[in-house]
Amino acid sequence: MRVKDGVLKYGFVGPALIFLIAFNIFPLFYNIYLSFTDAELSGGVTQLIGGRNYGVIFDDTRYGTALRTTGLFVVLAVATELILGFALALALQKPFWGKPAITTILLVPMMLSPAVMGLYWNFILNGHYGVVNQALSVFRLFQPQWLTDPDLKLFSILMIDIWMWTPFMMLIALAGLNAIPNHLYEAAAIDRASRWTVFRRITLPLCSPLLFLAILLRTTDALKQFDLVMAVTGPNDRATQTLSALLYQVMFRGYKIGLGSSYSIVILLIVIALATIFIRYIASIQAKQGRETA
Amino acid sequence: MNNSFLKIDNLSKNYGETPALSDISLSLHTEELLVILGPTGAGKTTLLRIIAGLEAADTGRITIDGTDITHQLPAERDIALVFQNFSLYPNKTVRQNLAFPLQAPGRNLSKTEIANRISHTADLLRITPLLDRPATHLSGGEMQRVAIGRAIVRQPQLFLLDEPLTNLDAKLREVLRVELIRLQRDLRTPMIYVTHDRVEALSMGDRIAVLSEGKILQIGTPEEIYQQPNSPIVARQLGYPPINTIDVHKQQNQWFTASNQAIMTADRNAPSNATLGIRAEDISPQGGEIPAIIEVIEDLGASTILLANWAGQSIQISISGEQQWHVGDEIYPSIDLDRVLVWEKKQPQMNTDEHR
CATH class of the missing domain: 3.40.50.300 (P-loop containing nucleotide triphosphate hydrolases)
Structure with a gap:
């Protein structure tokens, strides 16, 4: 039996399309609808209440704190991961004995589940029996309360995130470094460029589109930071409550579906705005450089 | 200098x-x-x-x-x-x-x-x-x-x-x-x-x-x-078409090819085993004694290159201007003997790289 091309086309695309509509597009629009209602998980009649939820968000002091916490977290995490990852990539650029093994080991943290790692670090950093403080006690050093000191909690989560995601930055930076043709370095050597000049005027600019891509991916991901917070301190700790944790708290602990939905829309808008800025920027520097190397 | x-x-x-x-x-x-x-x-x-x-x-x-x-x-x-x-x-x-x-x-x-x-x-x-x-x-x-x-x-x-x-x-x-x-x-x-x-x-x-x-x-x-x-390697680097090289040995003041055909007179002082180098432009298609059959004609505009089989050897002949030759024609190549290059051959096996 012959099947018409048109039918075949929809036959192939159909399943994916249905999946996309069912799990992405419908939830998004339903979420937008819910954000304008007073829906609660405990039941009762759901009513449209206009933009009142959004008003509540901006009056909520927890929202301001969570926004600050998230912002601080994103900036510190991504910046540190970028610098460390790029430094590691530079160190791994030239071949040396044991390089493949070292590279593989460095990539391990990235491959583990954040929730599981959060729990592990919970043990490692525990103030009483954690291995870190045990080690510090051997040397009779001060033992910080990593997970309970309000000034340290966020820092601890930050450390775990950096430990997990620096390898990712390293991987992408390595790809960027490897894409720079060796003859450019040779041309620079003949042109008497210093190592710093070579780094600043060849390595960095040629790597930058990929680095910005990595920053984009890490930023959008870090903005949604939830699993580590959940595993290390729980979602309702003022010192570590990120936007996602606050959303979780409102929606699944307070059962306020309508209000939670409006929180998620706000987070989504922030992510989209930042992503758009980044993508435009990457596109502009790529256009300036041209796609291929001369 | x-x-x-x-x-x-x-x-x-x-x-x-x-x-x-x-x-x-x-x-x-x-x-x-x-x-x-x-x-x-x-x-x-x-x-x-x-x-x-x-x-x-x-x-x-x-x-x-x-x-x-x-x-x-x-x-x-x-x-x-x-x-x-x-x-x-x-x-x-x-x-x-x-x-x-x-x-x-x-x-x-x-x-x-x-x-x-x-x-x-x-x-x-x-x-x-x-x-x-x-x-x-x-x-x-x-x-x-x-x-x-x-x-x-x-x-x-x-x-x-x-x-x-x-x-x-x-x-x-x-x-x-x-x-x-x-x-x-x-x-x-x-x-x-x-x-x-x-x-x-x-x-x-x-x-x-x-x-x-x-x-x-x-x-x-x-x-x-x-x-x-x-x-011969140096000779092959320059000139187009590449120089013709023929491995020969000397008998009674004649150069003989590997298939034992006498192709030209040898100098008295020449070595007994040699490679001859003959530029394509130093051969003219007529006036010689040994026949050759044209196998390929390559027209380069100002000149024409004839690839011919001569005395069991493939040789290239460069002629200027328009020439009325056809593939399969019999010609009698004559070589400008003064311009033939002679390299003494020490080893029996010559380097046979074919760079044009």
Whole structure:
């Protein structure tokens, strides 16, 4: 039996399309609808209440704190991961004995589940029996309360995130470094460029589109930071409550579906705005450089 | 012509077990353009990279003006290298590419001096309208001009050019070749020019060094290399169509081919085993005694090349102008005996590489 091309086309695309509509597009629009209602998980009649939820968000002091916490977290995490990852990539650029093994080991943290790692670090950093403080006690050093000191909690989560995601930055930076043709370095050597000049005027600019891509991916991901917070301190700790944790708290602990939905829309808008800025920027520097190397 | 500027003594380089260059010695005079000619894989680029300092030789010595530079870094040598693939900095404009070598630490050039040098170089190479274009938005010929510009803007004491015209189309190659000759005459800076192209070698070089399998086979003026090649390999490097080579032995003052056919008289002092070199233009299709059958006719416009089977040998004959020959015709090639090259054959097996 012959099947018409048109039918075949929809036959192939159909399943994916249905999946996309069912799990992405419908939830998004339903979420937008819910954000304008007073829906609660405990039941009762759901009513449209206009933009009142959004008003509540901006009056909520927890929202301001969570926004600050998230912002601080994103900036510190991504910046540190970028610098460390790029430094590691530079160190791994030239071949040396044991390089493949070292590279593989460095990539391990990235491959583990954040929730599981959060729990592990919970043990490692525990103030009483954690291995870190045990080690510090051997040397009779001060033992910080990593997970309970309000000034340290966020820092601890930050450390775990950096430990997990620096390898990712390293991987992408390595790809960027490897894409720079060796003859450019040779041309620079003949042109008497210093190592710093070579780094600043060849390595960095040629790597930058990929680095910005990595920053984009890490930023959008870090903005949604939830699993580590959940595993290390729980979602309702003022010192570590990120936007996602606050959303979780409102929606699944307070059962306020309508209000939670409006929180998620706000987070989504922030992510989209930042992503758009980044993508435009990457596109502009790529256009300036041209796609291929001369 | 005897004031040598660059001197290379007994230079050798191996990659693992494979010898890349063995016992290279040559010198370059001031203001001279030396062409290094050889087939792909002969070691030409390696030699150039060692002179530039991008690679280290295993043994040997390089001196410039009496100063030993063998162990100097590329930056210390004040040598400019133009790469085969141009190697422009892709994230910069043409102007920035030209400025790059001038901004190197230790040069201490003022902004005006840099600007002057760039505009002078751009004028010389006729790339002034391109100065503010990104280096990636250029045609092949423009990229090559910029690459050459980046080399001359530095005013180095020596130019190295690694097959700079190979990546360009034939017409552009002609144009740039002439420009390069003019440029080198104007700048009076010594230049080493690596190529596998016989035309570039013959037309550009003050002298040619023929490199094959990591060894220099002969150094001389284009005329010397063309008229008196010291081996069949050198002879095959120059001229088109490639020289005819025939392995022969001498009996009763006659040259006999491997299939024992007498083809011409031999000189009294000639060696008993030899390879004869006969240029295609030194054979005319008629007037000889041994018949040949035309197998292929290659019309090159101004000249025609006949590939014929003669005395059990494949030979090429170059004739000028329009000739009414057809494939399958019987001809009687006659050879200009005065111009036959004779190389003594020591080993029974000759090198039979077929570079055209």
